[in-house]
Amino acid sequence: MPETFHSQTPKRLETYPQRFRARVAGRVERVHISHREANPRFEVILLVERSKPLPPAKTHPLTGMPIAETGEDLDDTVDISAEDENTGQMPAVETDAGFGTRFSVTKTAPKVLYPDFAPLEPGVRVRLIWLGQRQVPGIVAGGYLRVSGMLSTRDEPVIYNPRYEIVPSLEG
DSSP states (O other), X not given: OOEEEOOSOOOBOSSOOSEEEEEEEEEEEEEEEOOTTSOOXXXXXXXXXXXXXXXXXXXXXXXXXXXXXXXXOTTOOOOGGGOOSOTTEEEEEEEEEETTEEEEXXXXXXXXXXXXXXXXXXXXXXXXXXXXXXXXXXXXXXXXEEEEXXXXXXXXXXXXXXXXXXXXXXXX
């Protein structure tokens, strides 16, 4: 029988961590294509209009691969930190003890209660980088994007290989 360890009621964070999953929408301010002899790398500077944190990625129980995101929108007002699902649950120890006996200990990732404010203020610039790509179809300066991925805010806000959606505009 799997044993699950639960922590106390989580407290809301005062600031966002340096790395977390986020959804960001804004206007493409600049596009940079890498030099022909350089490693393929497509960079975009996105001027943020809206942003929100996303819950930790759920993984498929058999393969461990992340499950594709659904159509979450930036206008949704649901507090993702209050979800009651067991995201991040994974076996910490799984051993075959012999004689047909098998046991596992399940470790649940701690629940995260993000702050009440948006992770990125409107007007902040986020660098989007697609490694291994010389071009990303449809992305041009002046266009509008909705992107999601692991946002790192250590030096400057950056998302590597984000999932993206080209939108006509962000109004309405």
